[in-house]
Amino acid sequence: MAQKYSxxxxxxxxxxxxxxHTSAVDFFKANGYTNIEALPYALDETALKSRIRNANIxxxxxxxxxxxEILKEAEKxxxxxxxxIGTNQVDGHAARLxxxxxxxxxxxxxxxxxxxxxxxxxxxxxxxxxxxAAAHKGKWLKSASNSFEVRGKNIGIxxxxxxxxxxxxxxxxxxxxxxxxxIVKKLSLGKAAACSSLDELLSVAHLVTLxxxxxxxxxxxxxxxxxxxxxxxxxxxNASRGSVVSIPDLVSxxxxxxxxGAALDVFPDEPVSSGDPxxxxxxxxxxxxxxxxxxGSTTEAQENIGTEVAEKLxxxxxxxxxxxxxxxxxxxxxxxxxxxxxxHIHKNEPGLLKEVNYVFTSKGINIAAEYLxxxxxxxxxxxxxxxxxxxxxxxxLRSIEGTIRVRMLx
Numbered sequence: 001m002a003q004k005y006s007x008x009x010x011x012x013x014x015x016x017x018x019x020x021h022t023s024a025v026d027f028f029k030a031n032g033y034t035n036i037e038a039l040p041y042a043l044d045e046t047a048l049k050s051r052i053r054n055a056n057i058x059x060x061x062x063x064x065x066x067x068x069e070i071l072k073e074a075e076k077x078x079x080x081x082x083x084x085i086g087t088n089q090v091d092g093h094a095a096r097l098x099x100x101x102x103x104x105x106x107x108x109x110x111x112x113x114x115x116x117x118x119x120x121x122x123x124x125x126x127x128x129x130x131x132x133a134a135a136h137k138g139k140w141l142k143s144a145s146n147s148f149e150v151r152g153k154n155i156g157i158x159x160x161x162x163x164x165x166x167x168x169x170x171x172x173x174x175x176x177x178x179x180x181x182x183i184v185k186k187l188s189l190g191k192a193a194a195c196s197s198l199d200e201l202l203s204v205a206h207l208v209t210l211x212x213x214x215x216x217x218x219x220x221x222x223x224x225x226x227x228x229x230x231x232x233x234x235x236x237x238n239a240s241r242g243s244v245v246s247i248p249d250l251v252s253x254x255x256x257x258x259x260x261g262a263a264l265d266v267f268p269d270e271p272v273s274s275g276d277p278x279x280x281x282x283x284x285x286x287x288x289x290x291x292x293x294x295x296g297s298t299t300e301a302q303e304n305i306g307t308e309v310a311e312k313l314x315x316x317x318x319x320x321x322x323x324x325x326x327x328x329x330x331x332x333x334x335x336x337x338x339x340x341x342x343x344h345i346h347k348n349e350p351g352l353l354k355e356v357n358y359v360f361t362s363k364g365i366n367i368a369a370e371y372l373x374x375x376x377x378x379x380x381x382x383x384x385x386x387x388x389x390x391x392x393x394x395x396x397l398r399s400i401e402g403t404i405r406v407r408m409l410x
């Protein structure tokens with residue numbers, strides 16, 4: 001059976017915001033999606049509500065906020081792509097209840113962030129930020145005071161996931177002693193040693209680097225008490241989430257010269273656009289490296305992210321595969337050229353799947369394959385049939401009480 005999509009690919013509207021790398025556009029086009037609008041900037045709330053009404057797929061970075069209010073306007077939307085590591089900018093729960101999976105790129109900028117962290121380790125331990133600031137003011141601070149090699153020093157990695165473990169590998173290659181702490185038991189790479197507690201890690205490390213997600217547990221996880229446990233003359237690096245470090249407490253520690261220096265790439269409050277001012281009490285310190293959330297902003301990372309997320313969106317649109325979604329039940333599927341495929345997302349209620357099946361069996365249609373996953377709130381079923389049904393069956397499936405979303409994929 002030749003595959004015929006219920007909605008021609010050139011009619012599926014793809015809206016990409018915030019200057020997403022052209023690799024995403026290239027991937028969509030290579031897979032038959034030509035109705036693409038790519039904008040180099042974020043939209044304000046009013047403009048976003050207007051544009052999202054006709055979008056089937058939307059791709060965003062970190063500035064665009066997909067809230068429940070925005071989703072109420074997105075009647076045609078069936079997938080969201082976050083071209084970033086995190087998905088905090090999307091109300092994932094509200095999206096799931098509307099049958100909209102959210103995809104991201106958790107791995108593509110791992111190397112870029114890890115390299116930045118290693119570079120900052122060396123710069124901070126050599127006291128380069130202070131010397132650089134002085135040189136710009138005409139002062140020549142040619143001194144070995146507060147300047148150290150990283151070889152033989154202890155680096156403490158909080159969060160030993162994809163980025164943390166990559167930092168571990170690079171740090172060990174530089175001759176550093178690697179210690180890490182994670183709430184989940186992880187396999188140590190190389191000679192890295194796991195710490196039994198956060199307090200243990202903070203007390204042993206010359207350099208502390210954070211690689212944790214934003215959760216209630218991690219909010220202000222580095223505050224006055226934790227900083228006091230750090231060695232005097234140690235350094236702190238945060239390239240994870242702005243809410244993880246208490247800025248007032250860090251300021252106090254810098255003023256007291258308890259820590260040698262710090263590097264931050266993320267902040268509790270960040271400018272919405274490049275034209276907005278950056279306000280932070282950390283600006284007054286020459287021994288603090290401040291970068292504008294660019295840990296993953298390399299050409300290589302952005303190209304990889306563009307391809308990774310676009311591939312997940314295309315796979316979901318083409319086959320119903322939800323592997324890699326952050327808010328949705330997971331089903332792994334390959335296309336079936338000999339079947340007609342239907343997607344049905346519904347409230348997880350007793351007897352509903354029986355009604356879905358009855359729509360087909362009552363017509364004497366053989367169900368060749370069926371894939372189902374549920375969570376506490378929704379059910380997601382893919383049905384392959386040996387049929388050549390027209391779109392009228394979509395109306396029947398939609399009429400089932402508890403139905404959230406229906407598509408005939410092909």
